[in-house]
Amino acid sequence: MIPELGNFALIVALLLALTQAVLPLIGAQRGNLTLMAVARPAAQGQFVFVLIAYFCLVYAFITNDFSVENVARNSFSQLPEIYRFTATWGSHEGSFLLWVLILAFWTTAVSVFSRHLPDDMVARVLGVMGLISVGFLAFLLTTSNPFDRLLPAAADGRDMNPLLQDWGMIIHPPMLYMGYVGFAVAFAFAIAALLSGRLDAAWARWSRPWTTVAWAFLTLGIMLGSWWAYRELGWGGWWFWDPTENASFMPWIAGTALIHSLAVTEKRGAFKAWTVLLALIAFSLSLLGTFLVRSGVLSSVHAFATDPARGAFILGFLVIVIGGSLALFAWRAPKMLTGGRFNWFSREALLLANNVVLLAALGSVLLGTLYPLLIDALGMGKISVGPPYFNAVFVPLMAPALFLMGIGPLARWKEASLPDMVTRLKWALAISVATGVLLPLTLDGFNAWATFGFAMSMWIVLTVLIGFRERMKNGGRLATLPRSFWGMQLAHFGMAVGVAGITLVANYQEERDVRMNVGDHTTLAGYTFTFQGTTEHAGPNYRAARGTVEVSKDGKKLFVMHPEKRIYNASGMPMTEAAIDPNFFRDVYVALGEPLDNEARAWAVRVFHKPFINWLWFGAVFMVVGGFLAASDRRYRIAVKASAPTGAVAQGA
């Protein structure tokens, strides 16, 4: 009964989404206020019904209703309750329902926090978001209904993919989707602006906080995904340049470029066409990522359902949404007058240069991701593109991006003076170069990659400090500096921390694969690992061989680690559960490989010493906090107060 209710709620939501899409857009074109006024209630109603559908699915999972195909395929009676809840988005159907739910959530947020916007703008923005929702709801109902029944019901479920049974996976997908889908808001604003022909600073100011918040969520989502892969895949890696990872990374790069380009459009009225194009690209890449991951055109370590019918539907949808918006862009582009002249050396020029570099990096990732598909489609054979390509192309492109990141915030708008910049930055430059050259010498001898990483990291930290000092000299106090300034500097600082972490772990990690019998020991980076054998261990839905590894340093016992090799009951899938001892400066990581004899006394054991790996996640956290801080800047709220009708002043953006 409950699943049918969910199905019904989805159908109602589709009808409301249609209403929300069609009537307000017509209204906005004709200047009909009654039609435009439909947008808000329709959007909020749609959210309510999608939410009802979602809870129906949650109910089916929690109560182990194996007469629902989706539940039978992705859950299991022995599965702990929290994973039965997260299994709702572990499946193909469920993850799309989550997509739609989050889209409805963002739409509702726009409908609430948009009192200060002109009516036709709101109508268009909500209308465009409604159109996107129509596509996804139709996709769910026609090809991927999460409520499809299974007759006769299965006796038990096939279990959730054991890889996803990790608490990193509990919050990773919702955060990632908040980011992905959040770019729909910037996209809708851009389309609304193209439709109305009003591309001005106000449009950029309205888009900015939404874009920054979506970007912050995406950063968090990617970070959690990387952290999950590090802990759960048992290979000790944190980024694999896998198509699924690239699918989330490409919108992130486009979003980063968009944030910076929006700043120029808002402050100086320049780059209008460019900014609009970036807003379209960021969301297009989110959709493209969904297509790549869900259609099965690319093979990936994250093997998901592959079904050409679904792929064809999404591809058709992509053609309408992306093709339609790019055609609209081409048609309207001549109307976008470029305002605000600027000198070749100015903050505008530096931001433009940074944008170009970011887009080049984006292009290189896109090419590497799609290359196997292009070659295959041309009938030229099967190839795969791996980390060597990405590292060789992407990392050098980051050099100018990081360098410009240091100068941009310190340069004056319109026209900056090169000699003046040199005076302000010469010490920072000298210290950065010295750090880059000298630090590797004290560690492990000269190393070009490490030199580059340390120098860039130091460069950004110093320029951030200079930024604060110059603001203070002009009479600012730390507490009164605007949040957008704090946010930007924190995010840049986070990048420096992340770059430092990546440099250290990539160049100075140590690993060893050894055969270990009970009582054997091995030494790595000063730590001695003693293998004390394995014991059988029964989890809620798996059985495991649990190893005991004692770690000591200089003869002193430090801690005991318990890596596990699990076999999941329902799927029979083996899983490696690494044991990690983290701290601020390093991780010690132990994973069990395969048993090497029949009594399971000798095992292949893999040990890692990973210096400063946690700085990666710390850096990302700084960026996320910076993003939220910048989005909550007073400027956006003041704009609300200035133009809001009385009684609606409490709304923030």
Place this chain on the structure above:
Amino acid sequence: MKRWLPLVVFLVLVGFFAKGLFLNPREVPSPFIGKAAPAFSLPLVGDANASFSPENMKGKIWLLNVWAPWCVSCRQEHGVLMELAQTQTVPIVGLNWKDKSREAEQLLREQGSPYAAVPDDQTGMVGIDYGVTGTPETYIIDQAGIVRMKHVGPISPDVWKDKIEPKLKELGA
């Protein structure tokens, strides 16, 4: 006309995607097609004294199905294989691949066995000789012991109808 450029680039990509939808990225062409199936001799599951070798099948068209008790998609195709075994179109030999926990015998007793023989490749060496990338994989081997086709992934009724059966007809089974 550079404002049309993004659209043009996108449409070119769409063309590739449309083509890509009908390609299988997991399908890796096997270098063994048209070559003699690598020889081996392995003990049988359930009867370690008896052994199986492709030599035994000379003169017959047969399927070599690589599977393992720990493999989820193998269970998916198990039902299809059971039905096929009943029709007795071709003998199916089930190479039990890397079964470290020794579960194959019990599993086949409980679920039924579609196989004419189940050679036991515990170390996985035979799988390596055949270029197995994962389970399940199925090879069609003809009367002369030549590999004629390889299918990666579970055999669904559609795969059987559209891919394997036509090939068997062509070979004259």
